[in-house]
Amino acid sequence: MPAMAPSKKSSASTGVGVRRRPRTAYLLLIPGLGWLSIFFVVPLISLFATSLQAPTGKNGVYQAAFQVSNYAEAIAEYWPQFVRSFIYSGIATVLALVIAYPLAYFIAFRAGKWRALLLVLVVAPFFASFLLRTYAWRTILADEGFITSFFNMLHLLPEQRILNTPIAVVLGLTYNFLPFMILPLYAALERIDPRLIEAAGDLYASPFTGFRKVVWPLSLPGVVAGTLLTFIPASGDYINATLLGAPSDRMVGNAIQTNFLQFRDYPIASALSFILMAIILTLVFVYIRRAGTEDLV
Amino acid sequence: MRKPMSAEAAAIVRMSRSALSRRRLLQAAGVSGVAVAAAACGAGGGDDSGSASGSAAPETSAATDVSDSEKIVNWANWPLYIDVDDETGAYPTLEAFQQASGITVNYTEDINDNNEFYAKVRAQLESGQSIDRDIVVLTDWMAALWINNGFAAKLDKANIPNAANLNPAYLNVGFDPNRDYTLPWFSGFGCFGWNTAALQETLGTDKLVTLDQLWDPALKGRITVLSEMRDTMGIILAAQGYDPSNFTDEQFQEGIAVLQTQIDSGQIRQVAGNDYVAALETGDVIAVIGWSGDMFQLGEDYGVGLPESGAMLWTDNMLVPSTATHKKNAEQVMNYYYDPVVAAEAAAWVQYISPVAGAREAMAEIDPELVDNEWIFPSSTMLDNSYVFMTLTPEQDEAYQREFQKAIGL
Numbered sequence: 001m002p003a004m005a006p007s008k009k010s011s012a013s014t015g016v017g018v019r020r021r022p023r024t025a026y027l028l029l030i031p032g033l034g035w036l037s038i039f040f041v042v043p044l045i046s047l048f049a050t051s052l053q054a055p056t057g058k059n060g061v062y063q064a065a066f067q068v069s070n071y072a073e074a075i076a077e078y079w080p081q082f083v084r085s086f087i088y089s090g091i092a093t094v095l096a097l098v099i100a101y102p103l104a105y106f107i108a109f110r111a112g113k114w115r116a117l118l119l120v121l122v123v124a125p126f127f128a129s130f131l132l133r134t135y136a137w138r139t140i141l142a143d144e145g146f147i148t149s150f151f152n153m154l155h156l157l158p159e160q161r162i163l164n165t166p167i168a169v170v171l172g173l174t175y176n177f178l179p180f181m182i183l184p185l186y187a188a189l190e191r192i193d194p195r196l197i198e199a200a201g202d203l204y205a206s207p208f209t210g211f212r213k214v215v216w217p218l219s220l221p222g223v224v225a226g227t228l229l230t231f232i233p234a235s236g237d238y239i240n241a242t243l244l245g246a247p248s249d250r251m252v253g254n255a256i257q258t259n260f261l262q263f264r265d266y267p268i269a270s271a272l273s274f275i276l277m278a279i280i281l282t283l284v285f286v287y288i289r290r291a292g293t294e295d296l297v
Numbered sequence: 298m299r300k301p302m303s304a305e306a307a308a309i310v311r312m313s314r315s316a317l318s319r320r321r322l323l324q325a326a327g328v329s330g331v332a333v334a335a336a337a338c339g340a341g342g343g344d345d346s347g348s349a350s351g352s353a354a355p356e357t358s359a360a361t362d363v364s365d366s367e368k369i370v371n372w373a374n375w376p377l378y379i380d381v382d383d384e385t386g387a388y389p390t391l392e393a394f395q396q397a398s399g400i401t402v403n404y405t406e407d408i409n410d411n412n413e414f415y416a417k418v419r420a421q422l423e424s425g426q427s428i429d430r431d432i433v434v435l436t437d438w439m440a441a442l443w444i445n446n447g448f449a450a451k452l453d454k455a456n457i458p459n460a461a462n463l464n465p466a467y468l469n470v471g472f473d474p475n476r477d478y479t480l481p482w483f484s485g486f487g488c489f490g491w492n493t494a495a496l497q498e499t500l501g502t503d504k505l506v507t508l509d510q511l512w513d514p515a516l517k518g519r520i521t522v523l524s525e526m527r528d529t530m531g532i533i534l535a536a537q538g539y540d541p542s543n544f545t546d547e548q549f550q551e552g553i554a555v556l557q558t559q560i561d562s563g564q565i566r567q568v569a570g571n572d573y574v575a576a577l578e579t580g581d582v583i584a585v586i587g588w589s590g591d592m593f594q595l596g597e598d599y600g601v602g603l604p605e606s607g608a609m610l611w612t613d614n615m616l617v618p619s620t621a622t623h624k625k626n627a628e629q630v631m632n633y634y635y636d637p638v639v640a641a642e643a644a645a646w647v648q649y650i651s652p653v654a655g656a657r658e659a660m661a662e663i664d665p666e667l668v669d670n671e672w673i674f675p676s677s678t679m680l681d682n683s684y685v686f687m688t689l690t691p692e693q694d695e696a697y698q699r700e701f702q703k704a705i706g707l
Contacts, residue, residue: 058691060419081707135575142579159518163581164566247560247568247706258707261412262698 051270060264067267074271078255082279085251088166088241089234092173096181096230097223099174104185104222105215109194122182134172134243141168141244164246172240180229188222189215224291232280252276360427364625369401371623372432372630373414375613376406378483380646390642394633400626405430410570411439422448422620431621432630434482438527440614441472441688449478450617456628459635464654466680467612471688479614480631481652483644486672486683487528487609490592491584492577493600495519505584506605508536512564519583521569521576522556526701527686528609529556529568529586535607541684549697557704568705590649593672601672603682610683612652638662644673 054065075082107118125133141147141163151157162168192215200210238253245251252272259269364370382389391402408414414435418428423446435443443449454460460480473479489505497503499515511520522529531541533552559565566582567573574591576582577599592601615634617627633639637655644651645664650673651657657674660667667673675683689697 061423138575138581139579143581144579159563161518161581164518243572246563246566250706255707258702261410261416262702263695264412264416 108189184225370626483649486589
């Protein structure tokens, strides 16, 4: 009997634990939910209300209304910026994936004792401000700089320059959001059991087939997370287009900024933000649905 | 065109270089720029429209002045727009004021862009709440907006006897006749700037005189214009033969068409705020429409000049927000800076145009080399060749801003 006691006790305590878990989980949710409702839901509602406001005739002052035409106006006026945003951020996301995957693969499987250091290096750019890092690219891509001179020597640049062209904007986006691609990829790859790859080899899979049938499918959660973390902020970004682009390369983030700060046209700016959010949500929804099936594999 | 710099001036430029680049960064979105003030200076600027509403500025109930019990004043200004001791980082003239008056000045450099600053404090001003600032420095058109909206407190000139030292050219401005609400802080030109060696190489000349030179195909993709609508459009309008201080909608459209053509063709590489200075320094850009103070600071390899057809003249103004609680102290600060000697000390450091009469005479004592610096004390020829941008009604301002932003890509 005494020998039974501990197991009984432990099973009893487990039972209590199971019963308590939901309540504890809800308690733990409170800070997060509180944060989200105060700093996300409330501003979102306020933003939505603003997007439907109507002008009062006084500059920068608007009144509550239900002016849905703000949305039509925003799309009619700024559709080129929307298209450009998604093209630029789409290319940047693909480039980031192509650059990040081999790097993350190397760090996860081959880096050995250097792994920690390499991960720190991936995050290192974040120690400097986003704005300053982008400014630095203006120097790197300057007309007299060696990169531009090199490509000009090969006559590869239609405008004889990189800075203030769409190329510079896409490069800036790729660079600035690259760590957001590398880290989730690394996290996914690192979890893969190397023995699975060995097993693929034992079953006469070529290295490429092994990668295609084993590593790639297992890393897909990282690919999905990385592409989302890159694509979403890149589509709303305006710093890169401002600092590295030309007037003809403006993105939707620039349109939102200009409407908020220059025109003080808060309804149109809010409508633009909501349209951007809606498009991104739709794209993400479709993407995740497809990623969840075998379609992407 | 510009005289070689004196040893002292060169030393000042060197000393302030690092600090200035910080300023450029901070003001990247486009410093003050722009104008409407100093009416009589230009070819009859700031004439019509005046206070945009047509009626007197609405009076908001003034906040209680606690100046006598609280010996402090909160002053918001643009970065590096006052004399700074390069060794200690202190503000010499401001410290002298604090010692003489016993008033503590909380000086903050938190205005980087007129529109951004306005967006930050607008809600408080509208609901009559304090914005914790007793003096703000705003460019003419923004100061006009504050006066029209009733966000500015009327100055008690009895507390500012030195206001009599205001250069008469600045007295009669459309947005504030008689200067009841504002006193100018500094002025500057919107004009041409260039890299002399590179200009010689591409255009075979060492100075820019006309806008057509800027549109020369040899400079394609190597020029920038200011994102400040009033400076860029003003210079284009003047070059079209129109009067930037008095033009019609059709004339503005013509100007926009010129800008649009040059943007679309790729002639204009970028539309820039203060960061055009960096582009000049890296060599990406050869010539710009920029601001005189910046160009002066760049040094001897760069040239600065007013367009033959006319430059733009802008002014930044001190004003007391309607909700300020230390108005009397603020007026004492204004009075202090309208002492010609103090004004000259500040001007010697910031190197923009001082609006205080007698500052030039006082400068002889402080730095004789700067007395003949025409970018601090412009000649009447220069002023005659400059325009103050037309005062716009809020509706016009909005419409023109939209046209301008559309032409530059938004």
